[in-house]
Amino acid sequence: MLSLTSDIRTPWHRVPAGAKLLTLLAATALAFWLRTPGQAGVFLAAVWALYLPGGGRFLRQGLRLMKPVLPFVVIILGWHWFTGALAAGVVIVARIVALVSLANLVTMTTRLQDMLDRVDAALALLRLPARWRRRLALSVALVIRFTPVLVQKGAALGQAWRARSTRRPGWRLVLPFALVALDDAERVAEALRARSGGL
Template structure:
């Protein structure tokens, strides 16, 4: 499986995961207080500047990673335009794009092992509540790992559609995408069970 990592080493890789995650949390919280579509250009510009600072190669990789968001943005804009709330739709779309872009920036410039190690330490107090932080960290790692895999599957389905039909892909691709995701999830679950579950020493070493 692939990860959402930068194809080149950048200056942002030298920043520890803790400060980057803290900055992401503050940014995501702040951006959801922005209601004016014009003011939303500020966090969007900040995210764009962050990608540009990584260099052209990494910036292009980051933009490709968030490109699938245009579908959700289009749906939001059409819906809010039809209901006469286009300004609200623009603000909501800007929030989503800005937050996802910054999250992508963090995952691109943070090694998965470092991210998991930090989250395991940060979530250690959950053990007092009877919760295993390893399970939460493992779930986060799977999301990060599988996101580019699912995007690649989506591209493959669109290409297969284009090879068989002159029409544009429609909502009918949702079903094969869902089946593929469930199939991958079943394979991962079987692999975890074969290794003794999340709490086994082998899985803890692999994660």
Template sequence: MISLTSPVKTRAHGWPAGAKLLGLCVASVGLFSAPYLWVQMAAAATTLLLYSLPGQVFLRFGLRRLLPLWPFVVLVLVWHVATSAAYLGAVITLRMLTAVALANLVTMTTSLEAMMDVFRRILRPFSRMGLNFRAIELAAAMVIRFTPVLAEKGAALTLAWRARARRRAGWRVIVPFMVLALDDADHVADALRARGGFDTDKERH
């Protein structure tokens, strides 16, 4: 597993994780409530500026994390152009890219432990109601950790297909990708059981 945290240290690394997550929520609400293209363009330009301030290494590292979005960008744009709604398609595309880029910016400048601590404080009152927030913490941590791993394995499958065939991989790598994902999930489940699992698992046995 690898981390999404940037190796380049910035001033934002020292900011409280709760404040950054709250700012992300406010910015996301603002993006989704603004129907104007110029607002989305300004937000996208501002986000790109935030990426570029720490330097070229930070900028390249962050933009590489956004590459998995390109199929969704193409799909959204093609659909809206085909339905004569190019303006709306541009708004939705910029909104999606900016929102994901801002979320990526938060994860790049916030350690996983700091984010889990925020979730722990939020969920603590619900523990009295029987909520197993340890499982929720682990699930959130695994999503953050395994997303880049699965993205890299998908890219490796595509490259392997291109090395053996002239046609594009397309949907043909979906089945092997699912097998890889399920195999990773099985290994993680075995590792969790070997370490004791959760209280709910013990109660079932």
């Protein structure tokens, strides 16, 4: 559960974690400057081109990780089509898909410990105590790791509901999703205590 790193080796596995995290940060800032569907489309295509050196299996693995994003794509596009602002909706969707894809690429090609070390080194510039830095770095790394996992589990809960009922799940999934998240958090906490005795 603590590792989402792909076992399919790519050139990006050899790139330092710090460089990949800085690239992700820069790409996020750049995405908000995109104004037209053409610009957003080029940005999205450039991100997905980064998957190609890993081969077809790596690309399919990345596409599978994007499945939980599809409902949001449909909702956003549908709403903007209804309000007559489809071009704006396309830009928003392209930004979201591109940035989630890039974040997935980082997690698929970077070990958790490497990300932890880079975040800790960045926090060292703030001259925080080492114990605080490690805790903050671990928090950031776990957020990066577990966001796609929780999105996938939320989508799975939605699919399970739709298989059993014709009604929309809505708020009814809040409690089971919270329980799933708490269960995962408890398991991760136990694993961390077993490995490090706490930070």
